[in-house]
Amino acid sequence: MLMKKNEEFVQSVNPKGQKSCDSFHNTIEFIGKRWMGIIIYHLLDGPKRFFELSMEIEGISDRLLTERLRDLEAQGLVIKNQSDPKVRKVEYELTPKGKELEDIIQAICEWVKKNGCCYKE
Amino acid sequence: MLMKKNEEFVQSVNPKGQKSCDSFHNTIEFIGKRWMGIIIYHLLDGPKRFFELSMEIEGISDRLLTERLRDLEAQGLVIKNQSDPKVRKVEYELTPKGKELEDIIQAICEWVKKNGCCYKE
DNA sequence: TTTATAAGATTACTATTAGTAAGCTTGTTT
């Protein structure tokens, strides 16, 4: 829309110049990235190996699974455990911060139970 | 990964041949679409006009805002109210189903309060 | 003891989705 910001609609900003909803926005954009939700969902069962995730999550490619796991590591939501680097056994596990996502996943599951799920158009 | 599905990891399926996590997956992929979360967040305040949303949500383009509102309508989460089609006043309002998303938004806000937000890499 | 297969990636390329910018229409302001 071609117009200057109407003062009436400017949001409240905190001392760091961040709008109050910015951290919400950043977070949902992150956990809403494609495949992210279902990866977290499966990791809530406990530590999983790369190929386990790849089997359980139908349709995901190795490339995207790798990329999402790196994203999760970078945010401190997942740690990568590779006990012996000589053995190709790599496990991915939620950190305490990552485990706390369970409430969000739970809320979504409950919404679905109550309201039915969403679909691709 | 180049391998046939290991039977050990095949998921439980319901009578409709749907995996138990499919509806969760569809739903989070939908509400996790870019900008979707923050649009819902702002609509939880009450009905909003197109340009109000566009002002409040910094960075969104008209094109994407239109597209996301259409997506939300198609899923029955939002209704478009245009009392008089002669007047260019269009309001978007969450349906009861849409309002129930509040618990999910709430869960995310609480996670952020406790754990800090996620960032783009 | 070659041969094959598996885990966990990376790379190259194509397709889909997002971002940017402009334009359109009809009514209201100046």
Add this chain to the structure above:
DNA sequence: AAACAAGCTTACTAATAGTAATCTTATAAA
């Protein structure tokens, strides 16, 4: 009359996702 506002749409570019092939090293099978 001219400019501007709301709510879209269209055209084009940039970014992200999907597909497929390849790589490395280790173990299993022939």
